Amino acid sequence: MEEQLTKNNLTEIEFSVILTNYKERIYWHIRKMVIDHDDSDDITQDTFIKVYENLEKFKGDSDLFTWIYRIATNECLKFLRKKKRASIFSFSSLESELNNSLTSSVYVDGNEVEIKLQKALLKLPDKQRLIFNMKYFDNMSYEEISSITETSVGGLKASYHHAVKKIKKYISLPD
Amino acid sequence: MKKKSEKHPFKVPENYFSDLERQIKSKVKDKGQDSKVISIKPALLKVAATVLLLLTISIVLYKKTNTDPIQIAGNSEVNEILKDIPDEAIIEYLTESNLEVEQLINFAASKNINETELEEKNEIEEEILKDYIDNYL
Numbered sequence: 104m105e106e107q108l109t110k111n112n113l114t115e116i117e118f119s120v121i122l123t124n125y126k127e128r129i130y131w132h133i134r135k136m137v138i139d140h141d142d143s144d145d146i147t148q149d150t151f152i153k154v155y156e157n158l159e160k161f162k163g164d165s166d167l168f169t170w171i172y173r174i175a176t177n178e179c180l181k182f183l184r185k186k187k188r189a190s191i192f193s194f195s196s197l198e199s200e201l202n203n204s205l206t207s208s209v210y211v212d213g214n215e216v217e218i219k220l221q222k223a224l225l226k227l228p229d230k231q232r233l234i235f236n237m238k239y240f241d242n243m244s245y246e247e248i249s250s251i252t253e254t255s256v257g258g259l260k261a262s263y264h265h266a267v268k269k270i271k272k273y274i275s276l277p278d
Numbered sequence: 279m280k281k282k283s284e285k286h287p288f289k290v291p292e293n294y295f296s297d298l299e300r301q302i303k304s305k306v307k308d309k310g311q312d313s314k315v316i317s318i319k320p321a322l323l324k325v326a327a328t329v330l331l332l333l334t335i336s337i338v339l340y341k342k343t344n345t346d347p348i349q350i351a352g353n354s355e356v357n358e359i360l361k362d363i364p365d366e367a368i369i370e371y372l373t374e375s376n377l378e379v380e381q382l383i384n385f386a387a388s389k390n391i392n393e394t395e396l397e398e399k400n401e402i403e404e405e406i407l408k409d410y411i412d413n414y415l
């Protein structure tokens with residue numbers, strides 16, 4: 104008997120397509136923000152569960168990828184805020200914890216320049232790092248970044264400019 | 279191990295993305311089943327909590343009205359019973375009871391007993407007191 108196409112299994116089909124198409128891009132976006140693979144794995148899973156739960160509420164007034172990217176970004180920033188609060192009680196800093204993940208993880212294997220760039224990025228405020236990642240690594244336009252971060256294009260340009268300046272300064276310093 | 283981009287130094291375990299898709303699908307399936315089974319629980323808990331709260335408030339109010347002597351005295355049924363009891367007996371009871379003066383004043387104020395009435399009562403009280411002292415002390 105032919106299976107009836109209900110609203111529920113339509114959502115499941117849509118979700119399966121979304122997962123296949125976007126899981127890698129979303130994972131890498133999260134990974135560049137939280138550095139650690141296990142944390143990125145957890146956040147990616149939470150992001151897609153949220154996508155599934157809210158798929159019916161997605162109004163289509165923005166691009167589907169932009170919507171998913173925004174959920175992932177919010178999950179990342181929430182995670183970093185939580186980690187920052189926790190680091191106060193362990194007498195360390197978020198930057199040193201992320202630096203530690205960068206240097207000790209078996210899932211990090213870049214050349215010297217790549218590692219130095221990541222270390223420089225960890226010195227930036229979270230929002231500035233996020234903008235730099237989207238522009239430099241993901242080749243996104245300012246308009247796309249603007250709709251994800253809900254920040255004006257002018258503000259984004261200024262933020263990216265400041266980030267590049269700080270990174271250049273850090274990279275030029277001797278080790 | 280798979281590396282996505284040459285620009286960053288991050289890698290993932292072998293077959294990670296196919297495992298990730300499987301894990302997410304399984305979690306979503308579990309979540310759907312869980313929500314079907316327990317979706318009524320929060321609503322029931324809210325109703326139970328409301329009933330418990332109302333019950334607690336009722337018990338507290340009931341106990342308060344039934345232990346506060348001023349409230350008892352204000353009750354109309356009690357007033358009917360007190361009509362048949364002589365003033366002297368009531369005064370004697372009140373003297374021996376541990377009611378605070380403030381409680382009595384509040385009660386008088388709540389019943390709109392005017393000053394003249396109170397003065398008359400004072401005179402009676404003094405007479406009764408003298409009588410009490412003469413006869414019993």
